[in-house]
Amino acid sequence: MSAVPAPDNSPDAGATWHYGDPFGEQRAAEHDAVVVDRSNRAVITLTGADRRSWLHSISSQHVSDQPDGTSTENLSLDGQGRVEDHWVQTELGGVTYLDTEGWRGEPLLAYLRKMVFWADVAPEAADLAVLSLLGPRLADPAVLAALGVPELPAESTALPIGTGFVRRIPTEPGRIELDLVVRRADVTDWLARLEAAGVRRAGVWAYEANRVAAQRPRLGVDTDERTIPHEAGWIGGPGQGAVHLDKGCYRGQETVARVHNLGKPPRMLVLVHLDGSGERPATGDPLLAGGRVVGRLGTVVDHVDLGPIALALVKRGIPADTALTTGGEHPGPAGIDPESLPPTDAVGAGRLAVERLRRGAV
Structure with a gap:
């Protein structure tokens, strides 16, 4: 061994x-x-x-x-x-x-x-x-x-x-x-x-x-x-x-509360499937859609069942079927695992309150 x-x-x-x-x-x-x-x-x-x-x-x-x-x-x-x-x-x-x-x-x-x-x-x-x-x-x-x-x-x-x-x-x-x-x-x-x-x-x-x-x-x-x-x-x-x-x-609690109650985070963590025919991309390489950067690769690893996979932070709301490519020294096709997408965001309590006030004022 x-x-x-x-x-x-x-x-x-x-x-x-x-x-x-x-x-x-x-x-x-x-x-x-x-x-x-x-x-x-x-x-x-x-x-x-x-x-x-x-x-x-x-x-x-x-x-x-x-x-x-x-x-x-x-x-x-x-x-x-x-x-x-x-x-x-x-x-x-x-x-x-x-x-x-x-x-x-x-x-x-x-x-x-x-x-x-x-x-x-x-x-x-x-x-x-x-x-x-x-x-x-x-x-x-x-x-x-x-x-x-x-x-x-x-x-x-x-x-x-x-x-x-x-x-x-x-x-x-x-x-x-x-x-x-x-x-x-x-x-x-x-x-x-x-x-x-x-x-x-x-x-x-x-x-x-x-x-x-x-x-x-x-x-x-x-x-x-x-x-x-x-x-x-x-x-x-x-x-x-x-x-x-x-x-x-x-420290930082204000941002946590604001995003939870009023907004949505700008990015989401997803699982990405990578092309296994060439060299693997690296952590930190960009993910692109139509030539535009929409995310960042994290851990890249070869899995015994799933093949080459990675975690990635991508722009919130990007559809799972978006055709992606990796940037960096070893570009190649990539795709989001649809099961890895976070649940659809519920409207925050603060946002609901604002909407109720607006409706009441109309």
Whole structure:
């Protein structure tokens, strides 16, 4: 089993891309069980009595009373409501754990420390690694025994295991996805223990193919400097999204409320099918319709069943049957998966109120 490193220009540079059989690893993630070493992610811990109420005041999710043993997504926005940071947040044993993209670990930690002021909270970098497990066989007794848990946790919940924890990620019905967050010094032992229980090692290619097919965006790859949460599908309370719509003021909240109540986001996240006959386009390449730029490619990956696919931010309202081409060094045809289009936007509460007033004035 030979480990092939991720490309140098990949956001996962330094991680294992695959172990010689990338499509076999993807198939195992769908029908068996695999473990993916994602220790290139950064983990931050928050301790102190004020950690939840303090984080609640500076982030988009409702976490002031996050129950012990639960996980959710969360964001930090800039003053215009654009996404700066995204993390998965777990509350367990008097500690709040945040894990994010490796390249955002230091900037996020610096921002959190800057915002402490007089609060009883201590943000620290943690020497912890994330291992992700995919596949239906994760429910097998041998795997549960290797994890040291009597049963799988419910979605968006976490269980302690030794010096770390295991949490279950919300995903499509019938699928199982877990994260192990453990000491970096213990990663090799955990991989060996899981392999002995029949869990196959897989590279991040398998994880990324699964993520893209599930239409889950990745910070800095599927988002850009203009992205607002509505465009990426991050609206929702704990366990459902990263932005709670019924909470107090936080940086960027005005934009979130305005778009929700009065307008529509300018772009939408969709799944795009690409031409597989030539070189693949790259993240950041434009999507064009009739020679006009209508979107931006995010993650590009070859999927065992779907072929070459990508996530893309495209102009809202563009029909699914629009003939698209990719720009950049390797242009080619592309098409929007119609099932990936977000639901038709309901009229916001604020817009409805304005329309009622106008009708009443006539």
